[in-house]
Amino acid sequence: MKSFAEQKVVGGKLVSVKLEYGRKIKSIQILGDFFLHPEEALPRIEKALVGTSPRAKKDEISGKIAKVLAMNNAELIGVTPDAIAETIRMAAEAKK
Numbered sequence: 001m002k003s004f005a006e007q008k009v010v011g012g013k014l015v016s017v018k019l020e021y022g023r024k025i026k027s028i029q030i031l032g033d034f035f036l037h038p039e040e041a042l043p044r045i046e047k048a049l050v051g052t053s054p055r056a057k058k059d060e061i062s063g064k065i066a067k068v069l070a071m072n073n074a075e076l077i078g079v080t081p082d083a084i085a086e087t088i089r090m091a092a093e094a095k096k
Contacts, residue, residue, distance in 0.1 A: 036075070
């Protein structure tokens with residue numbers, strides 16, 4: 001199944017998620033007008049989320065994102081791991 005969701009987060013930044021999934025995430029693309037430094041961490045975050053249930057608890061998903069950020073000494077600016085996790089869950093519920 002393929003799905004998409006987006007939301008404006010506190011501070012006005014946009015986060016979007018394109019998701020392909022069954023019981024687990026098969027592929028994911030995280031987009032938006034937020035910043036990530038270094039940018040190379042984004043594909044690593046997406047790769048870390050493959051195999052995760054798109055309906056996992058928000059804390060589990062955001063924990064995986066935070067772990068990749070820490071391992072890569074990376075920083076999200078304008079969006080939080082929780083906001084990304086929430087958008088992933090929204091995409092899974094959209095069923096497009």
